Amino acid sequence: MLSVRFTLNGQPVTAEIHPGQTLLEYLRSTGFFSVKYGCGHGECGTCTVLVDNMAMNACLLLMPVLENRRVETLEALESDAELAELQELFIDEGAIQCGYCTPGMLLSLVALLREDSKPDINAIRDALSGNLCRCTGYVKPVSAAERFILCR
Amino acid sequence: MKYIGKKTHRLDGFALSRGRPVFTDDLHLPHMLYLKVLRSPHAHARIKSIDTTAAANIDGIVSILTWKDFPRHYFTSAGQGYPEPSPRDMLILDQTVRFVGDRVAVIAAESLEIAQAALERIQVEYELLPAILDPKASIANPTVIHPETGPVDIYAADRNIAAYFQSELGDVDRGFKESALILEGEYSTPYVQQAHLEPHITLTWLDANGRLVIRSSTQVPFHVRRIVSELLVIPVGQIQVIKPRIGGGFGGKQEILNEELCAAVTLKTGRPARIEMTREEEFYAARSRHPEIIKLKIGVDAEGLFRAVDLNILENCGAYAPHALTVMSVTAQKALSLYRCPNIRVEAQAVYTNLPIAGAYRGYGTPQGIFALEVLMDEIANELNIDPIDLRLRNCQEVGDEIPIAKVLGEGSEGFPIVLHSTGLKDCLEEGRRSVQWQEARQEVKTGPIRRGIGVAAAGHGTGIPGIDMGSAFLKMNEDASFNLLVGATDLGTGSDTALAQIAAEVLEVPVEKIVVYSSDTDFTPFDTGAYASSTTYISGGAVKKAAEKVKEQIFSQGKKLLGVDQAVIRDGFVEADSGERISYAEICTRSMYTDDQMQIMATASHMSYDSPPPFNATFAEVSVDTETGLVQVERIVSVTDAGQIINPPMAEGQVEGAIPQALGMALCEHMIFDEQGAPINTDFTGYHIYTAADMPEIVVKFHEGHEPTGPYGAKAVAEIPISAPAPAVVNAIYNACGVRIRKLPIQPEDILRGLAQLS
Ligand code: FES
Ligand code: FES
Numbered sequence: 027m028l029s030v031r032f033t034l035n036g037q038p039v040t041a042e043i044h045p046g047q048t049l050l051e052y053l054r055s056t057g058f059f060s061v062k063y064g065c066g067h068g069e070c071g072t073c074t075v076l077v078d079n080m081a082m083n084a085c086l087l088l089m090p091v092l093e094n095r096r097v098e099t100l101e102a103l104e105s106d107a108e109l110a111e112l113q114e115l116f117i118d119e120g121a122i123q124c125g126y127c128t129p130g131m132l133l134s135l136v137a138l139l140r141e142d143s144k145p146d147i148n149a150i151r152d153a154l155s156g157n158l159c160r161c162t163g164y165v166k167p168v169s170a171a172e173r174f175i176l177c178r
Numbered sequence: 179m180k181y182i183g184k185k186t187h188r189l190d191g192f193a194l195s196r197g198r199p200v201f202t203d204d205l206h207l208p209h210m211l212y213l214k215v216l217r218s219p220h221a222h223a224r225i226k227s228i229d230t231t232a233a234a235n236i237d238g239i240v241s242i243l244t245w246k247d248f249p250r251h252y253f254t255s256a257g258q259g260y261p262e263p264s265p266r267d268m269l270i271l272d273q274t275v276r277f278v279g280d281r282v283a284v285i286a287a288e289s290l291e292i293a294q295a296a297l298e299r300i301q302v303e304y305e306l307l308p309a310i311l312d313p314k315a316s317i318a319n320p321t322v323i324h325p326e327t328g329p330v331d332i333y334a335a336d337r338n339i340a341a342y343f344q345s346e347l348g349d350v351d352r353g354f355k356e357s358a359l360i361l362e363g364e365y366s367t368p369y370v371q372q373a374h375l376e377p378h379i380t381l382t383w384l385d386a387n388g389r390l391v392i393r394s395s396t397q398v399p400f401h402v403r404r405i406v407s408e409l410l411v412i413p414v415g416q417i418q419v420i421k422p423r424i425g426g427g428f429g430g431k432q433e434i435l436n437e438e439l440c441a442a443v444t445l446k447t448g449r450p451a452r453i454e455m456t457r458e459e460e461f462y463a464a465r466s467r468h469p470e471i472i473k474l475k476i477g478v479d480a481e482g483l484f485r486a487v488d489l490n491i492l493e494n495c496g497a498y499a500p501h502a503l504t505v506m507s508v509t510a511q512k513a514l515s516l517y518r519c520p521n522i523r524v525e526a527q528a529v530y531t532n533l534p535i536a537g538a539y540r541g542y543g544t545p546q547g548i549f550a551l552e553v554l555m556d557e558i559a560n561e562l563n564i565d566p567i568d569l570r571l572r573n574c575q576e577v578g579d580e581i582p583i584a585k586v587l588g589e590g591s592e593g594f595p596i597v598l599h600s601t602g603l604k605d606c607l608e609e610g611r612r613s614v615q616w617q618e619a620r621q622e623v624k625t626g627p628i629r630r631g632i633g634v635a636a637a638g639h640g641t642g643i644p645g646i647d648m649g650s651a652f653l654k655m656n657e658d659a660s661f662n663l664l665v666g667a668t669d670l671g672t673g674s675d676t677a678l679a680q681i682a683a684e685v686l687e688v689p690v691e692k693i694v695v696y697s698s699d700t701d702f703t704p705f706d707t708g709a710y711a712s713s714t715t716y717i718s719g720g721a722v723k724k725a726a727e728k729v730k731e732q733i734f735s736q737g738k739k740l741l742g743v744d745q746a747v748i749r750d751g752f753v754e755a756d757s758g759e760r761i762s763y764a765e766i767c768t769r770s771m772y773t774d775d776q777m778q779i780m781a782t783a784s785h786m787s788y789d790s791p792p793p794f795n796a797t798f799a800e801v802s803v804d805t806e807t808g809l810v811q812v813e814r815i816v817s818v819t820d821a822g823q824i825i826n827p828p829m830a831e832g833q834v835e836g837a838i839p840q841a842l843g844m845a846l847c848e849h850m851i852f853d854e855q856g857a858p859i860n861t862d863f864t865g866y867h868i869y870t871a872a873d874m875p876e877i878v879v880k881f882h883e884g885h886e887p888t889g890p891y892g893a894k895a896v897a898e899i900p901i902s903a904p905a906p907a908v909v910n911a912i913y914n915a916c917g918v919r920i921r922k923l924p925i926q927p928e929d930i931l932r933g934l935a936q937l938s
Contacts, residue, residue: 059204060197062425064375065457069863072375100197117191120828123836124671125194126201126375126425155872158863160373160426161671163835164871165879166828 032092035102043089049075050084053099060100060129064158071157074130075099081137081156100129109136112174119170123161131157135171144175181683182891183883186690186826189676190423190669200423202379202395207450210381211240213440214293215453216283216300217463218275221309221532221856222323225273225302228283233299238292241447242300244283245271248442252329253409256500256537257398257432257708259646265340267329268498270409270438275304276323276497277532278857279463286443286451309532310338311856313471313494316529323497323530332499333527340495341503341528343510345586346521353486353521357477361557362488365550366471366922367905369494369850370843372539373868376425377460382440383450390417390441395424397431397668398708403700405434406441417441421698427670428840429538430465432710433500461861465537466850468505468528469494470546474513474554482562482569484519489547491526496535502528505536505543507587508640512902513547514583515792516603516638517573522583532856538710540840544639545902552635552906553921556913566910567607567616570636574603584644584790594644594788600894602820602882603636606796609882610634610818614798620914630802630813631915637795637902641886641895642713644790649718650704651725653682654780655733657771659751659763660692663725666706667718668698672897673829674714678722680825681890685726686733688751688763704782715825719890720785728781737766739775791886793894794820797903800875801911803918805934808927812842812908814876817900822884823892834879834900839869841904849924 030041041052050073053061064072066085073084076098103109112132115121122128131154138145138153145153150171154164193200230242248271254264271281283300287293308321316323316338324335333342354360380394390412396402399419407414424431436453443451455464473490491509495502506526514522559566575581577598584596610616619632652664663682669675679693686692697703706718730748737753738746746755754760770777798816803809817834824830847867851859860866885892909920918933 054203055206057199057206059199059201062201062375063203063377063454065863067457067862067864070375070457104196113195116195117187120185120188120832122188122191122194123673123832124374124376124424124426125190126671128194129197132195151871151874155870158375158868158870160375160428160840160868161836162832163837163839163869163877164874165835165877166832168871 028090030089030093032094033096035098041089045090047089048085049087049089049092049097052089053084058099058101062126071130071134072127074133074157076133076137079137079140081134100133103136115170115174116167119166119173121162121166121170127157127159131159131167143178147172179684179891181680181690182825183823183827185828186676186680188673189679189695194423201376201425202381202393202422203454205381207381207383210450210452211286211288211443211447212290212293213443213451213453214285214297215281216285216297218278218280218282220275220304220306221278222307223275223304224307225275225282226305227303229301230283232301233285233296236292236296236299238288239285239296240288241286241443242283243271243442245273250328251409253405254500255434257401257434258504259707260404263504264501265329265331265499267324267332277534279534280497284439286447309856311531311533311852313492313529313531316531323532338530339527340499340530342526343507344525346523347582347586348521350486350488350521350523354477357485358480359558359561360475360477361554361561362473362475363554363557363921364471364473365553367469367546367549368844368923369469369534370467370848371461371850371866372428372430372465374426374428374430377455377457378431378435378464379454380436380440381450381452382444384444384448390444392417392419392437392441394419394421394437395431396421397427397670397710399668399698399700400666400705401708402434402437406438409438410441410445418701421668424670427709428540429542429710431670432538432708433465435464458861461850461866462534462858465535467539468536468543470509472546472550474550476554476558478558482558482564482572484517484573486521487514487519489513489524493526493528494531494533494536495528496531496533498535499528499530500535501537508543509547511583511587512544512638513551515581516551516636518575518579533852534858540837541898541901544637544898545841545844545905548635548637548902549906549923552903553909556633556910557919566634567611570607571604575601577601596644596790599791599888600822600884600886601794602884603794603796605882606794606818606820607636609880610796610798610816613878613880614816619800624915627806628802628804629915630800631911632798632800633907633910633914634796634798635903635906635910637899638792639895639899640790640792641716642787642790644788647707647713647717648784648786649706649721650782650784651718651721652704652782653725653729654778655729655767657764657768659688659767660694661686663693663695663722664703665695665697665718665722666703667714668706668709670709672833673826674709676829677715677825678719681719681722682726684891685723686730687748715893716889716895717785717787719893720787721783723890724783724785725781728783729779732779732781733763733766736770736775736779737761740766740769787888789888791888791894793822793896793899795899795903797907799904799907799911801908801915803912803915803930805916808930810846810912810925810930812875814878815904816878818880818882819896819900820882820884821896821899822886822889822894824881824883825893830881830896831879833896835877837900838877838904839874841901842908843868844923845905845908846924
């Protein structure tokens with residue numbers, strides 16, 4: 027057992043973990059279910075989290091590397107008014123079908139928007155290219171993001 | 179109409195957009211066991227011995243089950259109608275393994291890590307058997323994949339033929355004699371994966387009364403209940419199957435894949451159990467699209483009108499045959515009913531190989547047949563020098579046409595005669611022609627290393643399985659004039675809960691928000707065959723419409739009684755007498771519940787249909803071909819669909835937008851590959867590339883809105899129809915771009931370069 031200290035959704039936490047444990051395993055086992063397993067190899071983006079504002083695949087992050095870092099999941103952003111607007115646009119646009127990829131997509135967009143407040147469509151596509159979606163063909167998620175940026 | 183045809187937000191949109199715990203695995207059960215399956219490393223072998231002692235000695239291992247623990251009861255994992263049209267050729271665990279990935283043993287442990295560690299400690303001695311990897315070599319092979327006497331309904335086990343049919347309508351030989359042009363070709367399609375992002379996942383436990391609860395990511399909860407009941411010999415009434423939100427299915431979850439194993443462990447240990455497939459397992463141990471080799475021969479007269487069609491299908495079903503018969507039956511049905519033809523013949527055989535099991539995948543055989551048909555159509559048009567759109571228009575079916583093949587080829591047995599009550603195929607073709615500026619695009623001069631081209635393909639599908647699919651609904655009213663709608667129908671991410679709520683709202687004349695939907699729980703919702711065959715809106719929607727009409731009738735009659743009148747109308751949530759006196763829905767319900775002529779306003783209804791009206795689609799593909807590298811880039815897809823009345827436009831568009839990259843994947847980059855021993859090579863998303871946001875071409879989605887008289891509010895199916903035409907449209911566009919004719923998917927750069935070399 028090893029202990030790792032980091033900030034999770036604004037709260038300091040100390041996690042007692044096996045050194046081989048991934049952030050994905052840790053988060054799901056502690057009830058952060060918006061972070062999902064889709065491949066375990068960093069290929070699908072359903073496990074996307076923000077680490078120090080960057081979108082990362084939690085399935086690839088071993089717990090020890092998180093020491094002193096800031097982790098955010100979609101659960102933390104419930105109170106974020108801007109994100110709520112993006113979520114509403116996802117609903118309004120029809121960008122959600124099964125919704126399994128949705129939390130990951132939203133976090134990838136949040137990471138992009140924190141870096142660039144007016145990204146163009148290519149930047150949106152790039153930001154979403156690590157989030158596989160088998161339902162929507164990405165058409166409506168991209169247009170929801172475009173609408174969000176337009177009305178910003 | 180007030181709610182039908184209008185944009186309506188998904189009922190589950192809020193929860194899904196917030197990442198709320200709504201999926202199967204978003205639930206922790208105390209004392210849960212974690213399951214892992216030991217899988218065969220060999221394509222074909224007999225288990226000589228299996229020693230689990232070392233594994234069982236690991237701390238935290240609770241149970242290990244092998245073939246010795248289960249009775250030899252044959253079943254099919256296909257979640258279809260009952261009795262099932264698929265051969266019963268599999269056991270929960272068997273002494274023979276028939277593909278790399280076949281189940282050998284199941285381990286239940288206190289944690290996933292422990293289960294994983296135990297996998298390596300199980301010692302299995304195999305006697306290797308020769309493996310068949312080439313479907314063409316299967317029939318005459320001395321190796322027999324299912325030599326046992328136990329399986330039921332295998333067509334010819336000794337020749338490895340899982341399923342077979344043949345049929346002829348008219349006189350095909352004479353039709354060919356009368357033809358001015360006869361063309362034929364062999365077309366083949368690959369093993370491709372549904373690749374839903376949520377893997378197969380099941381949790382099981384015993385409730386407080388000792389009943390078995392199965393919470394599973396499935397498209398077919400009622401079939402799960404029936405099959406688990408049969409396999410584990412417990413009454414249906416002792417099982418509850420719950421389908422929460424599910425992360426995509428596309429047919430991959432029309433299958434009982436793990437539920438029976440998980441339930442067996444729970445029954446044996448009394449503890450909750452969880453089984454989840456890894457992505458790698460999804461690639462070789464779940465299901466896939468049946469690869470087909472299709473020989474197609476078409477004879478046409480000088481005008482291009484069909485005189486005769488001869489279709490031969492060789493379907494590779496892999497090691498077991500769930501959906502084998504019905505998938506190729508759909509291949510034949512859809513390929514032989516898109517155009518009018520007096521003389522048609524088909525012979526189809528599904529053969530076993532020692533490769534992964536194929537199953538249901540969106541389109542269910544149609545993409546394979548449409549690929550062959552629509553590429554050969556292009557070849558005929560070219561040969562006759564007729565515009566490919568015009569050739570299709572000349573041969574299109576018309577309203578009132580009978581589709582004789584539908585009667586011959588049903589769901590594994592004779593089907594029902596189908597007459598076309600609506601078709602918008604001609605409109606789809608014309609609309610697309612205008613929208614892409616077809617003439618100009620076709621004639622663009624091709625020079626330089628990058629050649630651009632445009633191609634078209636058409637497709638038809640079905641809407642539910644006639645005479646078999648059945649859905650039902652239960653609707654009850656609450657005193658605030660909200661309604662609980664309980665349906666067996668399974669929303670697998672398609673939005674069907676929302677579409678069904680819209681239908682109820684339209685009938686009852688209340689806002690959609692007033693309809694509270696609860697679906698897919700075998701204890702609480704009435705029966706439904708499940709989410710497949712594009713049936714939900716049409717079949718389950720039919721049931722919802724009937725139930726809502728009955729409820730409305732009750733509201734109306736209670737309202738009139740309460741007003742003391744014989745004549746009234748329903749307006750804006752009130753029952754209103756001629757005098758202008760009126761009573762609200764809410765008051766009618768409240769008084770009916772508590773004070774006056776007491777009753778619960780509620781109704782149930784079931785719906786089944788002998789019709790299965792085909793939706794149609796015309797897809798136009800614009801591609802560029804790099805003649806130096808052979809790389810094909812799809813630049814734009816224009817897809818025009820006739821799905822009758824659209825219930826919810828953004829959701830319907832979403833179905834088309836999502837189907838296109840799946841279809842383009844099969845056309846260009848998706849392909850499960852195996853080594854010479856039959857072991858899978860590409861079992862991750864790096865090796866098996868599905869479209870990403872960055873790969874997407876421009877997509878234009880259009881609907882030709884028609885009205886299907888047999889559908890609820892005129893609706894037909896939309897989920898599967900858009901997946902068939904893109905692949906042949908791309909192939910035809912490549913021909914237009916550079917003159918290379920592709921007949922095998924996926925299209926590889928080498929094939930393009932080889933074709934170009936042959937041309938020059
Ligand atoms: S689960 Fe982490 S990227 Fe797929
Ligand atoms: S909405 Fe289903 S995977 Fe994206």
